Amino acid sequence: MRKVFVKTFGCQMNEYDTKKVLKILSNEYEETSNLEEADLVFINTCSVRDKAEQKLYSAIGALSKLKSQKPNLKIGVGGCVAQQEGERIIQKAELVDFVVGTHNLSLIPSLIKNVEQGRGKQVAVDYRDEWESLPLGYNNSSVTAFVSISRGCDKNCSFCIVPKTRGPEVSRPLEEILRECKILLLQGVKEITLLGQTVNSWGKDLKPKKRFVHLLQEVIKLDPRVRVRFTSPHPQEMSSELLDFIAEHPQLGKHMHLPLQSGSDRILKLMNRNYKIWRYLDIVAEAKEKIPDLSISTDIIVGFPGETDEDFNQTLNVMKQVEFDSSFSFVFSPRPGTKAAGMPNQVPKNIALQRLQELQELQKELTRKRLQRFLGKTVEVLIEGPAAKTPDLDLQGRSEHNVYVVVNRKPDIDGFVNVKITEINSNTLRGEIV
Ligand code: SF4
Missing domain, CATH: 3.40.50.12160 (Methylthiotransferase, N-terminal domain)
Structure with a gap:
């Protein structure tokens, strides 16, 4: 070879x-x-x-x-x-x-x-629909695996190059997704993450049309013990039906990633995100009501062209209101070929960086606060392998809330374990297997 x-x-x-x-x-x-x-x-x-x-x-x-x-x-x-x-x-x-x-x-x-x-x-580099030419499955030695369910994106957010580089949204046929999931389950996978640029709009372009919830239902049927995650949903595509489904199926865990990008309606409009803050907060309220103890993570861009102190403060306010468990935050960086790259009122780098620092400090506080609720509780963890920082001593995995949990290394630990949380670190938990 x-x-x-x-x-x-x-x-x-x-x-x-x-x-x-x-x-x-x-x-x-x-x-x-x-x-x-x-x-x-x-x-x-x-x-x-x-x-x-x-x-x-x-x-x-x-x-x-x-x-x-x-x-x-x-x-x-x-x-x-x-x-x-x-x-x-x-x-x-x-x-x-x-x-x-x-x-x-x-x-x-x-x-x-x-x-x-x-x-x-x-x-x-020509665009082709190549789902059927790609082999099913791939070599996977981990208990977790990704399965792509769609390619491309129809949303055209003004900062994003993906619609240009990955083309319009094309859903992968249901049967192929299920066949790939089956192969991975046979390889010993216990957690499948369904991937799509706007994962929850899957099926709209299929003939006949299908709903994302239908796909989730079929994946869970393959193995009732499988844990299923999905990323990234778009707020515009969130439905009560999907929230109900998550609430009723523990295999979906207690975590939702919901990109916010900005807490200001004015900036969201410039970003072409197609939702307003009241709608975003409505989704969060409905999700929290239906799925008790839900963890929510998000993506935020700081320093988008035209972002004022007032816009930025609105973002901080939404963060406080939602109490995100974690967030991925970035300074806006103009991508050649995107609408936002040519927008007026680009925010000076030093101001954007200051804002990013302030936002990340707030997130640290929120994360610390949100993690407190796990102290003394028992959570289900899927052990993934040696701990990143102490591989010889410990193992790590993720809880149903998508939080990393570290436990003492023991032989013969494989798959799901219940862990009593004894220690809280800045963004991880430590506990004992019970
Ligand atoms: S940010 Fe996401 S939803 Fe927006 S265009 Fe890019 S891939 Fe599509």
Whole structure:
């Protein structure tokens, strides 16, 4: 077997695509974590955050010594930057042998073959519906797994490049999702996270139309003990039916991720988010009422063009009102090709950074406060493996509230355990298996 070294930037969707690429290549290549022994290097890029291109070209530059030592080494670039830049990557970086877009992963073996047979550098970035050409499942040794249920997005948030790099929303057929879930369950997976850019709008484009709740129902039927998560839902697509379903099915856990992005209606409008704060708070109130002890996490962008102190304070107020358990917060970074990149009144970096710091301090307080409720309680944890900080001593897993819980390492612990919480840290819990 030849060896492939993969570098993945970005989100869970990219991690999932990387696993698919490894599966596609698995007849000829096995993964290595040792760059020196690679016959193929594949860089899966992300353009959501700042300096994506710069990161790509410095990753390619770092390969020049290896390529001169191993002239047969092949280098491929995939992901969102590849989709956006296409041919330009080959022009700028002569080390690259092939560029593959987000809808052409199944073509990778033939692109490599073409390069090997002297047909020159290869570029494949046309939009194709490739669900059926992708292999089902992937090599997975963990108890948790991702399953992609849709690709692309129809929402057009003004700050986001995804609709350009991943195209319009295309739902994956129900039968294929279920077949992939079955394969993963047979591999020993106990928690499946369904992935989509707006995961809860799944099924709208299928013929006949299907509802996201219907998909959840079918996945749970495969194994009543499976834990199912999904990310990321869009507030505009949240329905009472979905909240009822979560409330009635413990397999869905007690955690909901609901991107807020801003607490100001004015900024939400500029972001083209299609909801107002009263609606967001309504969803939260309904969710909390129907699902007692629910944890809620969110995404927030700070320093969006035109954001004033007043807008920012509204965001802090919504955070206090909701009492988010955790949040992913970022300073706005203009993505070339998005509407927001050209908007007037860009917020100076130093102000945006100050706001981010203030917001993150508030979140720390909220997280600390929210975690207190677990002290002395027993929670169900799915043990995932050695603890990140103390791998020789401890194990870690996530609770139904999606909080990391650390326990003493013991032999033969596999799967779900009940843990009595004895200690609260800044954003994790520690406890004893009972
Ligand atoms: S919903 Fe908005 S932020 Fe999310 S992927 Fe679609 S365009 Fe991007």
